[in-house]
Amino acid sequence: MIKNWKYILAISASFITSAAFAQSVQDVQRLVEVERYKEAKATLLRLNTSNPNEEVSYNLGDLYLKEGKIDSANVIFTQALAKDDKSARSMVGLGKVALMKGNTAEAERQFEAAIKRTKGKDASIFKLIGQAYADSDVKDITKALGYINEANKNTKNNDAEAHIILGDIHLKNPNGGGEAMTAYDRAIQIDPNNAKAYLKKGQLYVRSKNYNEAQAAFEKVIALNPNYAPAYRDLGEMNYFVGKYDRAVENFKKYRSMAENSVDTQIKYASFLFLTEDYAGTLAEAQQVLQQDPNNLVMNRLLAYSLYKTNKVPEALQAMENYFKIAQADPTKIIASDYAYYGRMLADTGKTTEATANLEKALAMDPENLDVQNEAAAAYVKAKQYDKAIAMYKTKIAAKPSLVDNFKLAEVYAAAEKFDTADSLYAGIIQARPEYATAYLRRAQIAEAKDKGQTGAAKTAYEEYIKVANQDPTKAASNKQGLFIANYYLGFQAYKAKDLATAKTYWTAAKSLDPTNKDVDVALKNIAAAQKRPTASKRK
Incomplete structure (x- = not known):
């Protein structure tokens, strides 16, 4: 590959x-x-x-x-x-x-x-050595610069290829973009029709997020050679990065039509289809390659990923397990997203212990991945490993404070029945966002959970929740379940206090929110029966 x-x-x-x-x-x-x-x-x-x-x-x-x-x-x-x-x-x-x-x-x-x-006089040898360093994983560019500078000295600074290599060497330095661009510009000055130099400039502009200049550079390559497939590939990728998905697909299709007809090309095309969420297209490419090369690692990976994305979880799980079997030949090829997808598949099939183990492997390889952090925390909660979930959210919040993560952390504390800590977090969220009704609902539910004797300790909290939830009609749908819970609770407390009129008001509101709820039907029938019974004074 x-x-x-x-x-x-x-x-x-x-x-x-x-x-x-x-x-x-x-x-x-x-x-x-x-x-x-x-x-x-x-x-x-x-x-x-x-x-x-x-x-x-x-x-x-x-x-x-x-x-x-x-x-x-x-x-x-x-x-x-x-x-x-x-x-x-x-x-x-x-x-x-x-x-x-x-x-x-x-x-x-x-x-x-x-x-x-060669007695130090052959520029081509210095260029080959410079390119060797540019192609390697050696990070210190001192030696590489020395060799390529000798090439430029021998060619009197007039060799376009040497300057392209010089630019590639500078790119090994995280802060070397400016020097690299200067080198590529010099290559173009020497050879104005050098498509490779323009391609390099375009790639560097993409790296610096200067997309307009990148597009101009790639289009210059195409103007010099309309059949230069890498320009269409890079232009397609750039369009993808800036959200121009239709143009991205258009350019990548051009690349596909011009590129070498090989498994490697199909892998790249399938990968692009996956990135643009064309999972059916990805599956078709993957399955075609796997008929010829059943152990192709990347296509087995894409097959499993795409099956999962199309909600074929059992098939995805089987494909992912087959992928890991193949990858054992070279475990260094396994990447963080492999463990992440495997963890998701296992979680979706109820295998929470195995799911958390694989999500942890993904995080070990990619600790900054927010999606995997959230998925791992959710898996911990499903497995009732609350301490791990709490630690995960605390780490996230310490790195980047977020009300969303504070809410999730409060949810975990509530699930772990650490009610006081959860309530304190919800209170902090309300202070920051007084209009956020769900936090009021959670505080009411915590008050109810702590009230083992059902004395009505959550009454005030539920009343406050209803008040806030009804302030924004646009949130009526999202608040519907919470309002049902609140009205049912308040109706029950009023019924216990023999305030039948108030109970009927709350339970009637609850029925309007959930017309098929049988508990509400029974409650309203009980009120009706109680109201028909004669009072003590009438019996006398």
């Missing part, structure tokens, strides 16, 4: 040139630029047989690295160096493999050997 993914959305591209016409390394490099990897590899394998040389070997090995096949790349570079022990490109390739494995000392040894072999 090609590396460099955004969330579950992979990044791919296309190029109209057919493999049948790609005859040189330069043709291959153009294919790789637009990420048309299958055609590039087919050409390189053919060239490696018909016209083997260090440049062909380097590009083939580097392509394996882009696919994440480090061992295959290592074999190619090692074989090439064995054939020509003076091959500087093969040394750079082995250095890049070492970087990918985290062995910086070995990488430096290979890079310095390549520079020594």
Whole structure:
């Protein structure tokens, strides 16, 4: 699978040139630029047989690295160096493999050997080393800058590709966006028709949320090459980020029509469909790929997610469990949302203990995910693990105070029968939002729960709730159940006090709120019967 993914959305591209016409390394490099990897590899394998040389070997090995096949790349570079022990490109390739494995000392040894072999005068070697660092996980860009600066020195600062690499290196620095943009601008100054440089600028503008400039950059790429699929992909993603979903889908469909016809392209398209909530489309793409490649990890993931999103919970649970079986081959590929979705599925099927365990795994990987925090807290409550739910909400509130989370915390305290603490929280919410009727209802319910002898201690609180709830007619529907509870309670207290007229008033109001409630019918019949009975004075 090609590396460099955004969330579950992979990044791919296309190029109209057919493999049948790609005859040189330069043709291959153009294919790789637009990420048309299958055609590039087919050409390189053919060239490696018909016209083997260090440049062909380097590009083939580097392509394996882009696919994440480090061992295959290592074999190619090692074989090439064995054939020509003076091959500087093969040394750079082995250095890049070492970087990918985290062995910086070995990488430096290979890079310095390549520079020594070319006497420090070959700009292409410095560019390859700079690109190796740009493609790696090495965060310190000092060495990388040194190498690419040597490339620019050798080319008298007049090589567009070197400046694109320089920009990519600067992007490894969290604050390097300005320097990166300067480098890309210089590349365009050198080569005004460099589509790759404009694409990089567009991507950087998206990163800085300058969407108008990003759109202009992507459209410039398309103007230079209407078949440059990555521009449509990135434009589609940008449209998605800004909420222009119709345009996002339109551009991504163009990308899909131009992109390389491969499983990787289908994965990216299915991922985009999922993000735009086209779950039926996602399922169709996933199922098509899984017929050919049943162990495809990403498509199994998307299958499970989409089944859940379409409310097919049992099927989703089965698909998710199958996904985890496949993922055991490489557990590092499991992501936080996998555990989150699995936890949701388990919670929906009543398996609360397993649900909380998986939601906790999701939070361990992504502790700032608010949705998972809320779901974990809800699962804790279902499992009656109130202390864990309380701790979760307290952590959230400490990080970012919120009346919504205060209310949820109060609900947990109430469920745990820690009534005084819950009541105090509800009182605080009322102080902040005096019009919030539900908080009044909860205080009344707590007062009722604490009144074990049913002495009517909650009477005043329920009366206050009715007063506040009736102040906003637009909330009548949402307050309907609460008003029923309040009127029924107050009717019962009046009935106990033998105030039949008041009881009838409250219970009649309750019946209007819930006409089918049998308890209210019985209560009203009891009042009617009591009112028909003769009073003590009449019996005399």
